[in-house]
Amino acid sequence: MRLPAVARLGHFHRDARIFLATTLVSGAALSLYWIDFNLYLASLGYSTATIGLVATVGSTAGALSAFPASAASDRFGRRTVIAAGMAIAVVALIGLLLVSSLPLIAVFAAMWAVGQQSFLVVQAPFLAEHSDPEHRNELFALQSAIQSVTNVIAAVLGGIGAVAIGSALGFEPGSADIYRIILVIMTVLLAVALGTVALLSDDRPGRIDEDELASPRVRTPMGIVIEDRRRFVRLLLPGFLIAIGAGQVIPFLNVFVQQRFGLDLASLNALFALTSLGTVVALLAQPTLARRFGQITSVVIVQSASIPFLAVLGFSPLLWTVIAAMVVRNSLMNAGNPIFSAFAMERVSPHERATLAASMSVLWQTGWVVGGAWYALLQAVLGFDGGYAVNFIGVIALYSIATGLYWFWFRPAERRALGEMRGVS
Numbered sequence: 053m054r055l056p057a058v059a060r061l062g063h064f065h066r067d068a069r070i071f072l073a074t075t076l077v078s079g080a081a082l083s084l085y086w087i088d089f090n091l092y093l094a095s096l097g098y099s100t101a102t103i104g105l106v107a108t109v110g111s112t113a114g115a116l117s118a119f120p121a122s123a124a125s126d127r128f129g130r131r132t133v134i135a136a137g138m139a140i141a142v143v144a145l146i147g148l149l150l151v152s153s154l155p156l157i158a159v160f161a162a163m164w165a166v167g168q169q170s171f172l173v174v175q176a177p178f179l180a181e182h183s184d185p186e187h188r189n190e191l192f193a194l195q196s197a198i199q200s201v202t203n204v205i206a207a208v209l210g211g212i213g214a215v216a217i218g219s220a221l222g223f224e225p226g227s228a229d230i231y232r233i234i235l236v237i238m239t240v241l242l243a244v245a246l247g248t249v250a251l252l253s254d255d256r257p258g259r260i261d262e263d264e265l266a267s268p269r270v271r272t273p274m275g276i277v278i279e280d281r282r283r284f285v286r287l288l289l290p291g292f293l294i295a296i297g298a299g300q301v302i303p304f305l306n307v308f309v310q311q312r313f314g315l316d317l318a319s320l321n322a323l324f325a326l327t328s329l330g331t332v333v334a335l336l337a338q339p340t341l342a343r344r345f346g347q348i349t350s351v352v353i354v355q356s357a358s359i360p361f362l363a364v365l366g367f368s369p370l371l372w373t374v375i376a377a378m379v380v381r382n383s384l385m386n387a388g389n390p391i392f393s394a395f396a397m398e399r400v401s402p403h404e405r406a407t408l409a410a411s412m413s414v415l416w417q418t419g420w421v422v423g424g425a426w427y428a429l430l431q432a433v434l435g436f437d438g439g440y441a442v443n444f445i446g447v448i449a450l451y452s453i454a455t456g457l458y459w460f461w462f463r464p465a466e467r468r469a470l471g472e473m474r475g476v477s
Contacts (some may be wrong), residue, residue: 062070064191067182067252071175072195078138078245079199081238082168083206089161090147092231096152109158111417114165118414121170122406123276129256130178130406131249137170138246145239149232171431173413178403180397181255188398189339189347192390200386205326218471276407279400286461287396287408290454297450299423300430300443301366305378308440313371323375327382347395348462351388355455358384359448366444385451411453 064072068227070206093103123434125133140163152352175195216263217233224230301308309315309323334354341350364377397413426446430439 062189063184065182065184068179068191070248070251071178071182072198074134074245074248075175075195075198077241078171078246079202080206081141081241081245083203084234084238085164085168086239087206088231088234092228092235093157095228095231098154102154106154106158106161110161110165111421112168113162115414115417117166117169117274118173118410119407121173122410125174125177125406126257126277126403129254130174130181131252131255133170134178134252135246136166137167137174138169138242138249139167141167142239142242142246145235145242149235151238165403169413173410174406176393176397176409176412177402178255180405181396181402183364185398188394189342189391193335193339193392196386196390197332197467200328200332200335277403278407279404283399284408284411286457287399288411288415290457290461291392291412292419293454293457294448295416295419296423296426297419297447297454299420300427301423301440301447303420304427309374309378311436313374320380324380326375327379328385330379331386334383335390338387338391342391346463346466347391348458348466351395352390352455352459352463354384354388355451355458359451359455362444362448362451366440366447395462 062127083248090103090107092105098106121133121137124136144160144163144167147163151157151160157421176192179191179195180188221229315323338350341353344350345353358381361377361381365381368374368377391413396408400408425441427439430442433439434442
């Protein structure tokens with residue numbers, strides 16, 4: 053299979069290639085945190101309720117920092133905010149290594165969330181501003197693929213490395229000291245990533261030209277600029293609907309598969325690793341589809357194709373069909389995300405990009421909270437089978453509506469743009 057995202061690596065801007073390396077290193081640290089931090093808190097003796105409280109504090113801090121980070125990147129440059137976010141995350145990890153009291157843990161967990169949110173909010177605008185339109189789909193797809201690969205590698209090698217080091221030092225398996233080794237590994241990874249960020253070109257904004265000053269804009273008290281609210285709503289609403297749908301099923305798929313089919317832990321981990329690898333292949337192949345049919349059409353194709361597999365996943369009684377559906381659905385649904393992100397960055401002006409990225413991030417987190425609360429309510433009222441049945445029906449409906457909105461809102465403009473390009477050529 054020809055994977056143009058990899059083949060075109062040499063055509064990417066220098067800063068884009070450096071940012072891909074940054075994604076590889078920092079992504080490993082992010083993956084290790086989400087995999088192991090809750091386990092670290094459990095090893096310290098904290099209850100699941102307390103761990104959930106710490107997670108809520110972190111998520112809230114991250115959400116609250118999204119728009120200030122986007123505004124700061126417009127004023128001081130993307131590189132500055134990325135570097136500041138990573139520096140905050142490094143300080144947070146050092147703090148988590150040194151403290152064990154709950155209030156301080158919550159403070160440093162919040163700092164970590166602020167740091168990683170600053171990086172995540174800025175990455176899409178940064179990629180859009182350091183890529184040519186003809187290579188943008190490949191760049192966004194490759195960056196997402198690197199994140200997916202890093203998730204798998206970090207999960208496997210991070211744990212193995214920490215256990216090996218811990219055994220050499222005489223630490224008990226599963227003890228807090230083992231997880232502190234992982235925190236040290238994460239700190240080193242982020243320090244290396246901070247070094248790669250220092251290699252990026254200075255992108256602090258210069259003077260605003262007269263055309264930009266003359267453009268219509270709506271300014272909020274936080275300094276966020278939105279020129280066309282209607283366009284923002286159209287770019288954000290489908291993703292919000294998908295987030296609500298995903299939030300009521302995706303975080304709980306491990307529970308669903310394990311309880312329905314009785315898979316052991318090793319088999320379950322292997323299954324989720326397989327879905328991640330399938331997503332990587334789909335991500336790298338997606339730009340070819342976008343080049344042939346257009347960005348929006350390619351997104352609609354893969355998302356529409358994923359919906360029948362979602363139905364199989366939710367209602368088939370056969371394990372092998374559920375496994376196949378899980379791999380294919382995850383691959384198809386996620387394949388369109390970087391392409392739409394590239395499309396969205398192209399639809400707004402440069403000073404709106406960070407605002408749009410922050411809005412996408414906050415709405416995605418909000419959608420998962422809403423979906424998770426609905427899942428909990430259905431499980432309490434309808435039980436396991438009934439709750440999941442309603443959840444899967446809801447996900448199918450929301451995904452279908454969102455995919456339809458992509459088509460009806462954006463396909464006409466894309467068709468006109470493709471016609472103009474072919475007319476010129």
